[in-house]
Amino acid sequence: KQEVTQIPAALSVPEGENLVLNCSFTDSAIYNLQWFRQDPGKGLTSLLLIQSSQREQTSGRLNASLDKSSGRSTLYIAASQPGDSATYLCAVSDDYKLSFGAGTTVTVRA
């Protein structure tokens, strides 16, 4: 069974600092990996999707890397802003099933 872990569970940074969020998974035979953002009491918004054949994916200030062999993905958010405060979840797809981590809750202090 695929296990997805996100450490730390929470972090707080000052505005302008770069954010580094980690995701690890136990089974490297994945189809793709997605990063999501979730605001309190809301649904999830997809940020980036990385196919298993890709090493990274970029969108604006966001960059996600994937190292399938070591079972790790990292989400980088450059020059963080208070509006980036949210919970970030990663999800791994193997075959048709998506397994989620518990998320990292980020607070960006103004």
Add this chain to the structure above:
Amino acid sequence: EAEVAQSPRYKITEKSQAVAFWCDPISGHATLYWYRQILGQGPELLVQFQDESVVDDSQLPKDRFSAERLKGVDSTLKIQPAELGDSAMYLCASSLATNEKLFFGSGTQLSVL
């Protein structure tokens, strides 16, 4: 931009009552998912549909939960009877196909008293 519609947004019910949630996926999305999310945890898949067929309902408590997607478009998730432990956020998501980008609705926050 097209969105996944869910209703109601909030639901408060008493133990042993029946509740139902509705989801309308993005037009053309063949795959529809129902997830349950407990505060502080990641979403857990309850049921996955491909068109009108169930692909995976292995984690659905079938003694009290049921889900249908008639005509392969919108979907309903029902709980009868509701228990205290069912209090959670119920999320619907859709994608063009399996393993494609997921689009989530705003969810239904259920409180069972």
